[in-house]
Amino acid sequence: MLSPRFLLLRSTASLTSRSFSGGAVLKQGKAPDMAEVRNRLREIVGASTNWSDHQQAMSERLSLSDMLAKSQDDLPLKRMKDSRLEVHLPLGSEPQLREKYLTFHNTVRFGRILEDLDSLAVLISYSHTHNPALKKTPLSIVTALVDKIDMRQHIIYPDCDIKFSGHVTWVGKTSIEAKMHMSQYQNGAYSPILDATFVMVARDPENKRAAYVNPLKPEGPEEEKLFQEGEANKVRRVELSTASLLKVAPTDEERKIVHGLFLNTLDTKTVSFRSRLLPPNSVWMEDAKLKGLEICHPQERNIFNRIFGGFLMRKAYELGWANACSFGGCRPSLMAVDDILFQKPVEIGSLLLLSSQVCYTQGNHIQVRVHSEVFDPLTRQHNTTNVFHFTFISDREVPNIIPMTYGESMLYLDGKRHFNQTVEP
Numbered sequence: 491m492l493s494p495r496f497l498l499l500r501s502t503a504s505l506t507s508r509s510f511s512g513g514a515v516l517k518q519g520k521a522p523d524m525a526e527v528r529n530r531l532r533e534i535v536g537a538s539t540n541w542s543d544h545q546q547a548m549s550e551r552l553s554l555s556d557m558l559a560k561s562q563d564d565l566p567l568k569r570m571k572d573s574r575l576e577v578h579l580p581l582g583s584e585p586q587l588r589e590k591y592l593t594f595h596n597t598v599r600f601g602r603i604l605e606d607l608d609s610l611a612v613l614i615s616y617s618h619t620h621n622p623a624l625k626k627t628p629l630s631i632v633t634a635l636v637d638k639i640d641m642r643q644h645i646i647y648p649d650c651d652i653k654f655s656g657h658v659t660w661v662g663k664t665s666i667e668a669k670m671h672m673s674q675y676q677n678g679a680y681s682p683i684l685d686a687t688f689v690m691v692a693r694d695p696e697n698k699r700a701a702y703v704n705p706l707k708p709e710g711p712e713e714e715k716l717f718q719e720g721e722a723n724k725v726r727r728v729e730l731s732t733a734s735l736l737k738v739a740p741t742d743e744e745r746k747i748v749h750g751l752f753l754n755t756l757d758t759k760t761v762s763f764r765s766r767l768l769p770p771n772s773v774w775m776e777d778a779k780l781k782g783l784e785i786c787h788p789q790e791r792n793i794f795n796r797i798f799g800g801f802l803m804r805k806a807y808e809l810g811w812a813n814a815c816s817f818g819g820c821r822p823s824l825m826a827v828d829d830i831l832f833q834k835p836v837e838i839g840s841l842l843l844l845s846s847q848v849c850y851t852q853g854n855h856i857q858v859r860v861h862s863e864v865f866d867p868l869t870r871q872h873n874t875t876n877v878f879h880f881t882f883i884s885d886r887e888v889p890n891i892i893p894m895t896y897g898e899s900m901l902y903l904d905g906k907r908h909f910n911q912t913v914e915p
């Protein structure tokens with residue numbers, strides 16, 4: 491795992507003796523770097539620093555199960571400000587840090603930002619669930635969903651300081667919604683770069699069963715509004731999942747779109763269902779794929795000895811970007827990320843197959859879906875672990891993407907739904 495060097499500027503109340511990540515105490519005037527933050531996270535969950543100790547560390551965590559709350563009512567109410575964090579990424583003032591974030595084209599690697607956001611969401615969640623009476627937390631908090639990342643500005647400069655901030659905005663019984671903002675220092679002030687919403691889920695010390703999190707008490711109309719939005723987000727997520735094209739047929743309008751695409755590819759000379767012709771300025775979906783393989787080494791493990799969610803996002807993003815770049819014939823910018831679902835943990839040692847597909851285009855926009863699955867070479871079984879959705883914008887019109895099979899048509903419609911949701915909500 492290659493996490494950035496964060497400098498914590500301010501947690502909730504004061505830097506003097508406040509815990510920001512479930513037990514870690516900040517000393518006044520001393521801003522911890524990311525190594526310290528990671529060490530603290532390891533301390534909080536009792537994770538091993540060496541892979542060779544991981545089994546012992548996990549067995550020690552087992553004893554923490556007794557500390558889990560039996561019901562949510564047993565846990566004290568928390569306020570939004572209990573989890574509020576502000577973190578500094580000094581790309582401008584610390585040039586040696588820049589290297590890790592730099593692209594060949596002198597912009598910031600967005601994959602690295604995804605890793606940072608993931609770490610921040612974990613920190614925020616541990617701040618919310620912090621119990622000062624416990625030395626180690628019994629909770630294993632994992633990323634379940636990146637609900638949305640909206641880009642407010644497409645260019646992130648590699649030589650200007652960055653600031654992240656965020657806090658818990660909604661909680662369910664065992665899940666936590668965290669909203670984060672990123673801004674960059676330019677021309678004497680910080681201007682917004684992106685807004686992100688993550689859903690984290692609390693599990694028992696072994697990461698096997700769901701575990702209760704503290705209830706959240708919004709204070710004042712602004713916090714009430716955020717909480718209501720969180721509630722609405724939950725309802726929307728359930729509705730979206732119910733309407734998934736993997737479960738139900740497309741709508742009437744969507745069926746017409748698919749049929750229109752089909753008719754547009756028929757060969758008028760042969761009048762056959764089988765003979766298909768690619769319309770001008772178009773690319774078959776089959777020809778808009780890019781694949782990759784990752785061997786999941788212990789270095790990329792998270793504090794629970796699974797593959798770090800941020801690493802998976804970085805790899806998926808970079809593959810998706812390369813595919814969009816190859817498809818559009820120029821370097822695209824990211825417009826939005828939505829609905830990144832972490833369905834199953836990725837075990838250390840897994841073979842991770844990543845497959846990206848341009849699934850929808852409109853004007854100069856490219857919608858890319860990246861699917862990741864673990865492959866067991868001994869049993870030859872494949873298991874989907876993640877699905878990622880990225881919306882890119884190119885500086886020129888891109889070709890139309892055309893599905894040939896029914897399955898591809900569903901991918902096309904799913905891509906269109908994601909595009910409409912993020913770009914034309």
Ligand SMILES: CCCCCCCCCC(=O)SCCNC(=O)CCNC(=O)[C@H](O)C(C)(C)COP(=O)(O)OP(=O)(O)OC[C@H]1O[C@@H](n2cnc3c(N)ncnc32)[C@H](O)[C@@H]1OP(=O)(O)O
Binds near residue numbers: 609661664665832836
């Ligand atoms: C060293 C320092 C570095 C710091 C970084 C540390 C990073 C640590 C974070 C990670 O890297 S985590 C790694 C990436 N994530 C994963 O591997 C998670 C993989 N997915 C899973 O394990 C399961 O799918 C998951 C635990 C997320 C959900 O499992 P289930 O579907 O069985 O959950 P369940 O039905 O028990 O529901 C539990 C809660 O999750 C909620 N939930 C489940 N799936 C969801 C979803 N897709 N969207 C929103 N909420 C979801 C569900 O509503 C419910 O909330 P409430 O109790 O509040 O109602």
